[in-house]
Amino acid sequence: MAKLDIQKIRQDFPILDQYVNDEPLVYLDNAATTQKPNQVLTCLSDYYHQDNANVHRGVHTLAERATHEYEAAREKLRAFIKAKSTKEVLFTRGTTTGLNWLARFAEEVLQPGDEVVVSIMEHHSNIIPWQQACRKTGAKLVYVYLKDGQLDMLDLENKISDKTKFVSLAHVSNVLGCINPIKKAALLAHQHGAYMVVDGAQSVPHMSIDVQDLDCDFLAFSGHKMLGPTGIGVLYGKEELLNQMSPVEFGGEMIDFVYEQEATWKELPWKFEAGTPNIADAIALGAAVDYLENLGMDNIHAYEQELVRYVLPKLQAIEGVTIYGPQDASERSGVIAFNIAGLHPHDAATALDYEGVAVRAGHHCAQPLINHLGISSAARASFYIYNTKEDCDKLVEAIIKTKEFFNGTLKIR
Numbered sequence: 001m002a003k004l005d006i007q008k009i010r011q012d013f014p015i016l017d018q019y020v021n022d023e024p025l026v027y028l029d030n031a032a033t034t035q036k037p038n039q040v041l042t043c044l045s046d047y048y049h050q051d052n053a054n055v056h057r058g059v060h061t062l063a064e065r066a067t068h069e070y071e072a073a074r075e076k077l078r079a080f081i082k083a084k085s086t087k088e089v090l091f092t093r094g095t096t097t098g099l100n101w102l103a104r105f106a107e108e109v110l111q112p113g114d115e116v117v118v119s120i121m122e123h124h125s126n127i128i129p130w131q132q133a134c135r136k137t138g139a140k141l142v143y144v145y146l147k148d149g150q151l152d153m154l155d156l157e158n159k160i161s162d163k164t165k166f167v168s169l170a171h172v173s174n175v176l177g178c179i180n181p182i183k184k185a186a187l188l189a190h191q192h193g194a195y196m197v198v199d200g201a202q203s204v205p206h207m208s209i210d211v212q213d214l215d216c217d218f219l220a221f222s223g224h225k226m227l228g229p230t231g232i233g234v235l236y237g238k239e240e241l242l243n244q245m246s247p248v249e250f251g252g253e254m255i256d257f258v259y260e261q262e263a264t265w266k267e268l269p270w271k272f273e274a275g276t277p278n279i280a281d282a283i284a285l286g287a288a289v290d291y292l293e294n295l296g297m298d299n300i301h302a303y304e305q306e307l308v309r310y311v312l313p314k315l316q317a318i319e320g321v322t323i324y325g326p327q328d329a330s331e332r333s334g335v336i337a338f339n340i341a342g343l344h345p346h347d348a349a350t351a352l353d354y355e356g357v358a359v360r361a362g363h364h365c366a367q368p369l370i371n372h373l374g375i376s377s378a379a380r381a382s383f384y385i386y387n388t389k390e391d392c393d394k395l396v397e398a399i400i401k402t403k404e405f406f407n408g409t410l411k412i413r
């Protein structure tokens with residue numbers, strides 16, 4: 001049994017305590033963004049009320065305080081993903097920025113005929129930057145497909161070859177909910193001399209991550225999906241690789257010396273952080289990490305799995321509901337994409353909203369996957385630490401009610 005006191009956790013999230021369309025809000029859009037606890041909101045407000053100053057450049061007390069808090073947040077993020085050094089933790093705007101920076105690095109590395117391996121389940125932010133890098137360099141983007149609703153490991157083994165220079169995979173799919181075997185993929189990539197890139201947008205917020213154990217070369221994730229503010233995220237990279245990479249943005253903060261015709265860069269991690277960074281949000285992301293660590297990432301993962309084990313069979317039992325991804329709860333994270341026969345997912349999501357249940361509908365920024373599944377879109381419920389079994393029941397009830405409303409032919413298998 002999970003060890004979280006969910007009612008106590010919910011008290012930290014005042015936004016959850018509201019009615020939507022005269023129904024208590026059931027927020028199940030956590031894969032898109034999570035809500036923020038009081039601790040994060042207070043941290044943001046305290047920073048602007050008490051400590052606000054620009055970092056690194058000042059010697060006055062406020063500047064020193066802001067710098068100290070900003071770098072302390074970096075150390076919290078380092079410990080959270082078990083990186084060796086804070087030099088390996090770059091603050092970015094989010095997953096998308098991190099992956100774009102890596103694709104820029106790829107443009108320096110890739111030669112015509114080289115290959116970049118991704119999977120068909122990737123989010124657009126782990127596809128388009130690589131498309132661009134391949135287009136500019138003459139390299140080829142190669143896709144790994146699915147077996148039984150998850151990554152086909154045999155296909156992965158076949159697709160990774162000595163031509164492969166980068167393998168870039170989601171740790172957890174934002175549509176299928178499957179958890180990809182990154183450690184195994186990293187081993188395969190390294191056996192062929194390729195870099196292993198991990199899109200951690202849907203894994204880092206939900207499970208214990210150890211970049212050294214995974215042996216990934218890079219990991220990108222977003223603060224807003226893990227209780228932190230929008231506009232802040234992290235790109236982790238192995239120190240020796242980040243040292244080889246050129247900065248992507250240039251300007252203040254990232255330089256050592258500037259001459260009339262050239263410049264030299266600061267050491268890691270600041271070489272990559274041009275301009276005034278997103279100081280307040282980085283510090284508040286540190287507060288989000290404190291909050292998650294206090295609950296325990298293993299407890300969070302266990303609790304989400306408990307919710308999925310509870311709700312998945314109930315959803316599977318509703319006639320006409322198709323669930324995408326692995327059908328076994330033990331192989332899933334708390335993301336469940338589904339369709340209701342005869343109902344457009346946007347209509348389904350709107351109808352669920354009438355019941356106070358917030359789910360997402362659309363292509364989930366994964367059009368190649370949606371095409372591959374032979375559908376035009378899907379609805380998606382995604383769970384986090386403040387969701388309860390009652391939320392699960394409400395989702396199931398609301399789907400059944402929606403079906404009744406649209407066709408009046410409810411049957412439970």
Ligand SMILES: Cc1ncc(COP(=O)(O)O)c(C=O)c1O
Nearest residue numbers: 094095096123125174199201222
């Ligand atoms: C798997 C995955 N990768 C990348 C992203 C992009 O994250 P962001 O928009 O925070 O950069 C998302 C966001 O939904 C995601 O789910």
